[in-house]
């Protein structure tokens with residue numbers, strides 16, 4: 027459901043391609059000092075870190091990852107809904123820093139069929155209906171189908187790390203473990219905190235004898251798609267990153283001002299992005315970067331975007347262009363067969379290349395079985 031405020035800004039947003047401003051986008055292959063970047067070494071040593079720093083300072087804020095201790099405790103409080111095909115593990119992850127600790131909860135299903143180690147798919151979930159367990163099986167999170175295909179599935183709810191509420195988002199990991207982030211113009215906000223949660227889940231995967239953390243997938247839909255992208259840009263342990271309909275502040279180019287804009291998102295969700303991002307409300311053209319630089323931070327690992335035709339608020343064309351331009355890092359720096367030659371208007375089906383993929387489907391803003399099955403096809407192709 028749309029809240030009245032969001033409903034109004036969605037109605038007033040621009041959906042006219044003719045009103046999209048001419049785009050001036052920064053070049054991924056020219057450093058701030060004007061050096062032409064053509065090698066992996068120059069990309070990783072010079073340009074990549076410049077871009078990470080800009081996203082951190084201007085868009086998302088930091089993801090501090092230092093802590094003193096991390097521990098994992100199996101709690102098993104819930105009855106396993108799929109005992110024939112999977113084992114359920116519920117795990118409390120406790121992280122300590124400066125004498126304080128925060129505990130987050132994660133759920134896993136491990137296939138019973140086979141010994142493993144199993145590739146693992148992690149969903150960062152935020153829907154209220156899953157708040158107390160994320161165990162529900164449906165198109166959005168097709169646990170049983172993924173298990174049948176040999177994956178372990180894992181999920182956590184965003185609120186186990188940071189509430190998705192402007193007034194209280196700090197009442198989780200931020201005020202407990204990283205209070206010095208509060209008030210910094212590039213301090214950690216909710217998207218960064220959710221990404222931090224994904225990293226702690228990965229800490230567990232790496233220690234688990236039945237999980238193959240080398241074939242790991244980080245999945246987010248919409249707001250958690252934004253978080254998944256930023257987490258993966260910060261944490262090279264994810265082999266695949268899948269952002270579904272992540273839109274403004276995720277896959278889509280901000281400078282197009284099509285559908286949701288920087289001002290609209292910052293006003294409605296002041297707790298998601300770094301405070302500095304407000305400088306670009308109604309001034310997207312002043313951004314020193316845009317979202318086309320995000321996929322390159324994930325390269326040469328695989329990144330997948332999907333859009334829905336009925337989700338113009340997320341700007342499908344802006345998402346596609348972001349990936350098309352962003353995939354140049356995979357193609358030109360890392361030599362992947364990742365060149366997108368098709369214009370958005372000419373797309374006839376999914377584009378599944380080496381380490382980058384995209385599809386757009388009919389229908390509205392949602393994560394559906396069609397999205398999953400196309401993403402899994404892409405994965406299979408990359409794995410071969």
Ligand code: GCU
Pocket residue numbers: 032247248249250271272273274286291339
């Ligand atoms: C709102 C918001 C989007 C976000 C979406 C979601 O529509 O404006 O930026 O992606 O919620 O998370 O479903």
